[in-house]
Amino acid sequence: MSTVAVTDVLVVGAGPTGLTLACDLARRGVGVRVIERFDAPSITSRGKGLQPRSLEIFDDLGVADEILTRGAIRIPVRMITADGTVTDRGPITVPAPDPTATPYRETLWIAEFDVEGPLRDRLALDGVPVEFGTRAVGLEQGDDHVTVAVESPRGPETIRARWVVGADGGRSTIRRALQVPFEGFTVEELWYLGDVRLEGLDHGRQYILPTASGALGLTPLPTTDLWQWQSMITPGDDAPEEPSLQLYQRLLDEHLGAGRVVLTEATWLSLYRANVRLAARYRAGRVLLAGDAAHAHTPAGGQGMNTGVQDAFNLAWKLDAVLAGAGESLLDSYEQERRPVAAAVLASSTAKIRKFETNAVHGVDGVNKGFEGMGADTSGLSIAYPDSPLSLDGIRAERAPYATGLRGAGFAGSTFDLFRGPHWTVLLFSDDSADAELLTGLPADVHVHRIGSGAIQDAQGQAAERFRAAPGTIVLVRPDGYLAARIPATRSEWLRKHLGSLVS
Numbered sequence: 029m030s031t032v033a034v035t036d037v038l039v040v041g042a043g044p045t046g047l048t049l050a051c052d053l054a055r056r057g058v059g060v061r062v063i064e065r066f067d068a069p070s071i072t073s074r075g076k077g078l079q080p081r082s083l084e085i086f087d088d089l090g091v092a093d094e095i096l097t098r099g100a101i102r103i104p105v106r107m108i109t110a111d112g113t114v115t116d117r118g119p120i121t122v123p124a125p126d127p128t129a130t131p132y133r134e135t136l137w138i139a140e141f142d143v144e145g146p147l148r149d150r151l152a153l154d155g156v157p158v159e160f161g162t163r164a165v166g167l168e169q170g171d172d173h174v175t176v177a178v179e180s181p182r183g184p185e186t187i188r189a190r191w192v193v194g195a196d197g198g199r200s201t202i203r204r205a206l207q208v209p210f211e212g213f214t215v216e217e218l219w220y221l222g223d224v225r226l227e228g229l230d231h232g233r234q235y236i237l238p239t240a241s242g243a244l245g246l247t248p249l250p251t252t253d254l255w256q257w258q259s260m261i262t263p264g265d266d267a268p269e270e271p272s273l274q275l276y277q278r279l280l281d282e283h284l285g286a287g288r289v290v291l292t293e294a295t296w297l298s299l300y301r302a303n304v305r306l307a308a309r310y311r312a313g314r315v316l317l318a319g320d321a322a323h324a325h326t327p328a329g330g331q332g333m334n335t336g337v338q339d340a341f342n343l344a345w346k347l348d349a350v351l352a353g354a355g356e357s358l359l360d361s362y363e364q365e366r367r368p369v370a371a372a373v374l375a376s377s378t379a380k381i382r383k384f385e386t387n388a389v390h391g392v393d394g395v396n397k398g399f400e401g402m403g404a405d406t407s408g409l410s411i412a413y414p415d416s417p418l419s420l421d422g423i424r425a426e427r428a429p430y431a432t433g434l435r436g437a438g439f440a441g442s443t444f445d446l447f448r449g450p451h452w453t454v455l456l457f458s459d460d461s462a463d464a465e466l467l468t469g470l471p472a473d474v475h476v477h478r479i480g481s482g483a484i485q486d487a488q489g490q491a492a493e494r495f496r497a498a499p500g501t502i503v504l505v506r507p508d509g510y511l512a513a514r515i516p517a518t519r520s521e522w523l524r525k526h527l528g529s530l531v532s
């Protein structure tokens with residue numbers, strides 16, 4: 029029998045995108061349900077590179093420490109050619125250039141299941157369980173709600189939600205139900221993927237075997253004795269063998285010689301062809317798309333999961349504000365800001381995989397050439413929303429900088445310590461305590477801090493420099509850590525008006 033359950037936001041899909049979104053919504057006190065078609069948490073590694081900006085987001089959500097314990101940085105690479113020549117090289121990840129610009133400079137190697145676990149635990153602390161074995165099969169939009177048909181062990185049900193987010197991956201049921209075109213193409217080259225256990229390699233290294241068909245990569249998955257397997261299939265081979273442990277063993281034996289490395293088990297095997305696609309729209313009525321449901325790209329540069337996590341962080345506070353009474357146009361800014369980011373990621377990751385596939389067939393030098401530039405501009409730290417409708421006075425919505433050495437008024441820490449949480453933040457750079465009067469009466473979820481004498485001291489001047497804030501400047505930082513205003517303190521009424529339209 030069909031039952032109707034009601035919630036503010038229904039998140040469809042408990043991958044990294046859906047879980048990040050649900051965590052941010054739940055800590056805000058928004059009623060949220062998360063449904064997942066699989067019966068149990070995923071055990072496949074898939075995305076395995078977590079970038080600095082995503083780690084900053086996880087810091088804000090209180091899960092970064094746990095996630096860091098499950099990953100590894102700067103894994104060195106060993107290449108072994110068919111004639112047995114061993115060449116060692118440094119990691120393929122590239123740290124963010126300025127060591128002081130972020131607390132998380134390095135790309136973290138981590139299996140996707142080890143990102144999802146801490147997010148699920150965080151969500152459970154807020155009393156939101158992931159509803160496994162529950163598949164969305166259709167939806168119907170009403171004036172002030174959406175009704176989603178689901179199938180679960182209890183039988184068919186409907187869930188009525190004020191907003192629905194399709195975070196249900198590349199083959200998104202929600203996107204299809206909305207008939208939103210997923211524009212782009214499917215890459216011709218095929219790859220074998222998998223998670224395997226093996227004997228004969230050092231789990232502290234990543235191995236690349238330059239083969240005739242391209243490259244075979246084995247990446248250690250830090251919290252386990254598993255390795256992620258990625259191997260290119262000979263270009264033009266349209267009917268490759270089905271993936272199996274025996275086949276993967278044969279590929280290894282052909283390259284290294286029989287028995288040198290022994291595969292003992294596979295927990296995931298897959299034949300993979302990347303898609304390069306972008307949803308024509310991110311919003312249709314009361315339904316939004318996020319993560320791979322909105323954009324699919326090649327794994328090159330490690331961007332897919334990261335882009336989804338960052339989508340979620342952009343969207344959660346907007347949904348919260350609209351549920352609390354802010355104008356719905358705030359939700360349109362989600363597509364305006366995030367779709368161009370995905371388009372840029374699509375272009376760069378496609379160029380990177382092409383370069384890798386073209387070069388990797390030419391031995392060690394080719395593989396090295398293929399990796400050139402792979403880690404360039406992947407940190408996510410320079411992502412900005414230059415045309416954001418949420419910016420006051422034409423300011424570029426760039427990531428609010430990390431600055432350390434702040435101390436005073438009972439506080440010691442960094443700007444990120446001031447931003448951490450679901451609130452907006454106003455920084456008033458002024459030595460005149462009377463200026464604080466200009467900022468009275470702002471909404472309760474705006475935290476105001478004066479930086480100057482008699483308040484929080486910016487002893488090294490790092491905050492003032494990085495925020496480009498002369499004395500007498502107000503800076504407004506959004507809940508997702510992007511700049512929304514930099515104006516003279518004497519114009520604080522602009523701020524009041526601007527916030528009035530964004531914070532209900």
Ligand SMILES: Cc1cc2nc3c(=O)[nH]c(=O)nc-3n(C[C@H](O)[C@H](O)[C@H](O)COP(=O)(O)OP(=O)(O)OC[C@H]3O[C@@H](n4cnc5c(N)ncnc54)[C@H](O)[C@@H]3O)c2cc1C
Nearest residue numbers: 041043044045065075076077164197319320330332333334
């Ligand atoms: C080999 C490989 C390497 C990669 N490396 C990286 C990397 O280094 N860095 C990176 O950032 N990305 C990487 N990616 C990409 C990354 O895996 C994806 O971008 C990421 O999984 C997207 O997360 P998501 O939450 O949007 O979607 P998904 O992880 O696909 O999650 C969607 C969830 O929705 C569920 N679902 C689907 N349909 C329904 C339904 N109808 N009802 C309920 N639930 C449903 C699915 O079961 C799934 O759990 C890699 C991918 C591959 C294949």
